[in-house]
Amino acid sequence: MKTDDKWAVEAHGLVKTFGENRAVNGVDLTVPAGSIYGVLGPNGAGKTTTIRMLATLLQPDAGSARIFGHDVVKEPQIVRQLIGVTGQYASVDESLSATENLIIFSRLLGLGRAEAKQKAKDLLEEFGLTEAARRPLKHFSGGMRRRLDLAASLIAQPPLIFLDEPTTGLDPRTRNQMWETIRRLVDQGSTVLLTTQYLQEADELADRIAVIDKGQVVAEGTADELKASIGNSTLHLQIKNPEDTAVARQRIEQVLQVQTKMSSLDGKITAPMTDADRVTDLLISLREANIHLAELSVQKPTLDEVFLTITGEDQSKESSKKTKNVEEVSA
Amino acid sequence: MSRSTISPTTHQLKNHTSVTQTIRHSLTMAYRGLLKIRRTPEQLFDVTLQPIIFTLMFTYIFGGAISGNVHNYLPVIIPGILVQTVITTSIVTGVQLREDMDKGVFDRFKSLPIARISPLAGALLADTIRYTIATVLTFTMGYLMGYRPDGGIGYVAIAGLLVILCSWAISWIFAFFGVIARTASSVQGISMLVLFPLTFLSNAYVPVKTMPDWLQWFVNINPISHLVTAVRELANSGVIGWDLMISLIGSAVIVLIFAPLTVRAYMRRT
Ligand SMILES: Nc1ncnc2c1ncn2[C@@H]1O[C@H](COP(=O)(O)OP(=O)(O)OP(=O)(O)O)[C@@H](O)[C@H]1O
Ligand SMILES: [Mg+2]
Numbered sequence: 001m002k003t004d005d006k007w008a009v010e011a012h013g014l015v016k017t018f019g020e021n022r023a024v025n026g027v028d029l030t031v032p033a034g035s036i037y038g039v040l041g042p043n044g045a046g047k048t049t050t051i052r053m054l055a056t057l058l059q060p061d062a063g064s065a066r067i068f069g070h071d072v073v074k075e076p077q078i079v080r081q082l083i084g085v086t087g088q089y090a091s092v093d094e095s096l097s098a099t100e101n102l103i104i105f106s107r108l109l110g111l112g113r114a115e116a117k118q119k120a121k122d123l124l125e126e127f128g129l130t131e132a133a134r135r136p137l138k139h140f141s142g143g144m145r146r147r148l149d150l151a152a153s154l155i156a157q158p159p160l161i162f163l164d165e166p167t168t169g170l171d172p173r174t175r176n177q178m179w180e181t182i183r184r185l186v187d188q189g190s191t192v193l194l195t196t197q198y199l200q201e202a203d204e205l206a207d208r209i210a211v212i213d214k215g216q217v218v219a220e221g222t223a224d225e226l227k228a229s230i231g232n233s234t235l236h237l238q239i240k241n242p243e244d245t246a247v248a249r250q251r252i253e254q255v256l257q258v259q260t261k262m263s264s265l266d267g268k269i270t271a272p273m274t275d276a277d278r279v280t281d282l283l284i285s286l287r288e289a290n291i292h293l294a295e296l297s298v299q300k301p302t303l304d305e306v307f308l309t310i311t312g313e314d315q316s317k318e319s320s321k322k323t324k325n326v327e328e329v330s331a
Numbered sequence: 332m333s334r335s336t337i338s339p340t341t342h343q344l345k346n347h348t349s350v351t352q353t354i355r356h357s358l359t360m361a362y363r364g365l366l367k368i369r370r371t372p373e374q375l376f377d378v379t380l381q382p383i384i385f386t387l388m389f390t391y392i393f394g395g396a397i398s399g400n401v402h403n404y405l406p407v408i409i410p411g412i413l414v415q416t417v418i419t420t421s422i423v424t425g426v427q428l429r430e431d432m433d434k435g436v437f438d439r440f441k442s443l444p445i446a447r448i449s450p451l452a453g454a455l456l457a458d459t460i461r462y463t464i465a466t467v468l469t470f471t472m473g474y475l476m477g478y479r480p481d482g483g484i485g486y487v488a489i490a491g492l493l494v495i496l497c498s499w500a501i502s503w504i505f506a507f508f509g510v511i512a513r514t515a516s517s518v519q520g521i522s523m524l525v526l527f528p529l530t531f532l533s534n535a536y537v538p539v540k541t542m543p544d545w546l547q548w549f550v551n552i553n554p555i556s557h558l559v560t561a562v563r564e565l566a567n568s569g570v571i572g573w574d575l576m577i578s579l580i581g582s583a584v585i586v587l588i589f590a591p592l593t594v595r596a597y598m599r600r601t
Contacts, residue, residue, distance in 0.1 A: 055442050056441075057438060057441050070344075075346045076346075077348065077444050078344045078444075080442060081444040082344075084442075085438070085439065085442040087435060087438050089435045090435050091435035091436055091437075091439040092435070092436055093363070094436075095367050095370050096363070096366055096367065100366055104362070104363050104366075105439070105443070107355075107359040107362075108356055108360075108445050108449075109443065109444075
């Protein structure tokens with residue numbers, strides 16, 4: 001049986017339509033084995049629908065997807081042996097205890113009675129749920145439920161794990177724990193495909209990121225590549241004596257050969273920084289002109305900006321124009 | 332990449348599930364069903380109360396009119412009530428399946444490499460415990476009221492098993508409603524609509540001879556009537572007759588039709 005080791009996921013032109021709504025509209029994804037892959041998108045972008053198709057929970061209307069070389073439509077039962085799925089909403093049994101849940105899933109995955117018991121015990125310990133093991137899940141907090149959910153996906157040590165918004169609704173500490181767990185999984189050799197609405201999370205965790213919007217992949221790459229794609233870092237300067245501002249801007253434009261902008265709120269001058277070396281010349285030039293600086297900083301574009309630039313173009317044009325006018329007075 | 336990845340080739344991968352595995356998965360699912368019943372024993376109210384109330388009520392209401400007195404009516408009514416109660420209980424299977432399927436845990440079942448039929452088969456299997464409770468209670472109530480079946484304990488047990496088996500078969504119909512319906516209460520509604528005429532337009536409570544001809548025709552082909560007759564023959568005279576065969580064949584046909592239909596609908600549902 002042919003099994004492709006290089007790509008955990010290869011999806012081409014996935015489409016899913018609900019009535020009139022094309023929830024997923026031709027998604028291509030390639031996830032290298034052994035990495036964390038982030039799927040980033042706003043509400044309703046089609047993240048969950050995409051994952052459900054990759055996890056054999058939903059039949060695609062068009063396109064194809066392979067998990068380690070196995071087709072999700074033609075060989076679903078093989079694919080199910082290769083994946084663990086933690087859905088967006090808890091997929092454990094509310095009326096049973098944590099131990100009972102894990103034992104049942106273990107038994108379904110072919111473990112013997114004693115093995116299943118041991119596995120449940122080990123996983124509960126690993127995820128810090130031992131104390132609550134016998135309580136019905138009704139009394140579990142959101143974070144505990146999420147951890148149990150993840151634990152249940154790891155019973156068979158699947159090579160590929162899908163996590164649909166693993167940290168939504170978790171407090172910062174629990175979120176950090178979840179990140180640790182996800183990193184550990186990949187260190188142990190699994191591949192993780194996770195979706196998230198948090199740019200910071202994709203930035204922290206994912207080796208590669210796909211941004212989806214309205215059912216399509218609108219950008220793909222490493223976090224750095226995505227940031228680079230929307231432009232350079234910017235230089236922020238605050239002049240000590242406001243009267244010097246005009247001269248300062250002249251000098252900056254001369255030395256850096258760029259247009260400067262000025263924020264009307266805090267009086268900061270901003271300029272795109274194409275060549276970091278030139279900043280030395282600029283600082284010398286400002287000293288010669290006897291202009292004193294209160295503050296100097298360089299800002300990389302955040303993933304937030306990338307996200308808003310790529311996904312928000314149509315609907316937010318109007319509002320972003322307005323806010324720009326308030327914040328910046330162009331030269 | 333320097334770190335080693337979990338290789339998917341270490342498993343022996345097959346795209347189908349064997350019969351043995353299917354049975355094992357179904358039994359695990361049945362175990363889950365029993366755990367759920369143990370966690371929420373209040374859902375056994377209906378199977379406990381219905382046999383008690385119905386047996387008392389129908390026996391005292393109809394006894395004098397139909398058989399002259401309550402004691403003579405017992406061999407007629409106890410099998411009738413048994414069949415009606417246990418089969419009505421099987422509606423709950425469909426309703427609960429509908430509620431259960433809306434919960435996230437079914438997503439996980441679907442993502443596991445298990446036979447598609449096992450979550451359904453397991454749920455239906457676990458519910459036979461409910462039928463057993465209803466059966467035992469109905470016979471016990473009858474005994475307390477003076478019912479002494481001539482077939483003896485052995486044949487009474489066979490009659491009980493027959494009813495449980497047929498109800499399990501019929502519960503596949505309600506499971507099908509459960510899978511295709513949008514809400515749990517609509518399952519309840521449709522199922523009652525089907526079952527109410529079937530159980531009352533039968534020989535369960537009243538001798539067929541007293542009915543108009545056109546109704547007799549229906550009552551005589553009604554499968555419920557055959558099941559009731561089979562139970563009466565077994566319990567009251569220890570006879571294994573044609574009606575028993577018809578009931579078993581009918582059950583097999585129902586399962587053969589509705590089990591695949593239900594699984595297909597379950598798989599199509601997203
Ligand atoms: N079962 C369904 N029936 C009908 N429409 C659906 C169904 N599931 C999803 N949709 C629609 O498909 C679109 C994509 O939904 P999806 O759940 O994939 O988005 P998402 O990216 O996961 O969003 P979120 O971040 O809110 O979880 C939405 O417009 C949603 O309303
Ligand atoms: Mg989602």
